[in-house]
Amino acid sequence: xxxVDILPLGNLVKGQVRELATFLGIPQPIIDKPPSAGLWExxxxxxxxGLTYEQLDLYFTTGEANEEVKKRIEEKIALNAHKRVMPPVxxx
Numbered sequence: 218x219x220x221v222d223i224l225p226l227g228n229l230v231k232g233q234v235r236e237l238a239t240f241l242g243i244p245q246p247i248i249d250k251p252p253s254a255g256l257w258e259x260x261x262x263x264x265x266x267g268l269t270y271e272q273l274d275l276y277f278t279t280g281e282a283n284e285e286v287k288k289r290i291e292e293k294i295a296l297n298a299h300k301r302v303m304p305p306v307x308x309x
């Protein structure tokens with residue numbers, strides 16, 4: 218969601234966020250809870266993406282992934298490219 222004024226965790230991958238949470242003393246059940254948009258009971262981000270955060274972290278920090286994972290990540294990046302640009306504004 219781009220509707221924010223500051224992204225304090227914006228340059229961290231999931232594993233780094235979990236490390237920071239541990240350092241800050243966040244309760245372990247919160248750290249271990251599978252990330253979810255909460256759209257329905259039992260839904261998780263990893264199930265929706267078809268990727269684990271471990272796979273994503275490795276790819277984003279090193280560029281390494283097996284070909285299937287790399288292809289899936291690159292497809293998702295391409296499909297969501299429109300979310301990384303400002304919407305068009307009429308010229309008046």
